[in-house]
Amino acid sequence: MTRLSVNINKIATLRNSRGGNNPDLIQVARDCEAFGAQGITVHPRPDERHIRYNDVYQLKEILTTEFNIEGNCQEQKFVDLVLAVKPAQVTLVPDVLGQITSNHGWDTITNKKYLTDIVKTFKDAGIRVSLFVDPVAEMVEAAAETGTDRVELYTEGYASQYHNGKEAAIKPYVEAAEAAKKIGLGLNAGHDLDLNNLRYFALEIPWLKEVSIGHALISDAIYFGLENTIQMYLNQLSDIANPLEEIGMQGKV
Template sequence: MGHTTKLSVNINKLATLRNSRGGNNPDVVKSAVDAQRFGADGITVHPRPDERHIRYSDVREIKKIITTEFNIEGNCTEQKFVDLVLETRPHQVTLVPDALNQVTSNHGWNTIEHQQYLQGMIEVFKNAGIRVSIFVDPVVEMVEAAATTGTDRIELYTEGYAREYHNNKASAVAPYIAAAEKARETGLGLNAGHDLDLDNLQYFKQSIPWLDEVSIGHALICDAIYLGFENTIQMYKRQLL
């Protein structure tokens, strides 16, 4: 039995689906409870200022009923986000340097340039008893500088790996192994996320067996829709017999 890597399920896409129609279908809070029941080790949400998917009210409701790990991602330059995290006190906060209207996260922190800022923000969350992870690109220097911010963990931003995986998986994962080794050497916990899926996840875990946690949303929800598609159509057909 090797190192256990936890799966945190990001339910943002379920909220997007709900919001596109109004009403409460799918029920985002219920989906968090059900994801736990189905084996998820944690739930991840990434509320944005425009609340275009997860709403601040969702975060509050989920926190009341969650029994596994709760991870809130977001941009700590927004005071509203900081206040929400301090109010709900999740197990982990993941700090992501998003621009205001960004579709999805697309880069990690420059932990050298923003060293002092990160030190201050991380202290705020850690004083509230919340584990802190910061989003970092797979660059050894950025991991080294992350280690002096006071953060508990880093989350490696894996879009580059996912993009190159089908061309050459060994070269795609190489910078991540180097970054992960530096994290281990400096005593940082290690998370990973972004565009990990059923094709590329196993190789990533095999390459970095000491990985603590992955958070997966978009691909997992797409797979859930598709892998349940045939069964659902048949269930509807049976109602018409």
């Protein structure tokens, strides 16, 4: 089963909008785990407009599931944070200062030397590394040459085109996923996945290891409640056979 990691950035955004500690980010993280989430994701940014750096240290102390920290590794403060916290996974995203949300993946060909060096920095510290990439087979293949353990496919394009024809929308993602499978890269996905489009994505790419979902899940929780919403997302991922686990995947995880 593809693992669900809940991105709690939006909880921090709500908290920060009024000051104080309501909602309590740490308690929400505990509740997400108790309600079935298999991981927690945060994406701290330099301006700390949602997740604060201190939040990351506090979360490390209480989480019992997989901790995934996303962010811009070109910011030294982010690199220092990840190396100090040592999460299970770091997802490297090519954000720029002030960016509202991530909107593209790495050019792993142009940035191969830089990515190789930074991937090694994190792996030497015992942290699994995932590179955020667009659904382009060449970018996936070049990512493998950096030494990364996984790639995370940026799924906004799929989500925005899903209702115009899901078969066409998923096509480049299947091709990129096949490239990752062929060269032994673990595969994650994230951005704008929701209750409408998630199951089809997972069915078409059943060797998908993890999805990171925040905005849509937290928005749905306003109507359905957090516990019920997490269960609804988990249900979208259930009962999907993973052929790689059946035969034993060779290569990186």
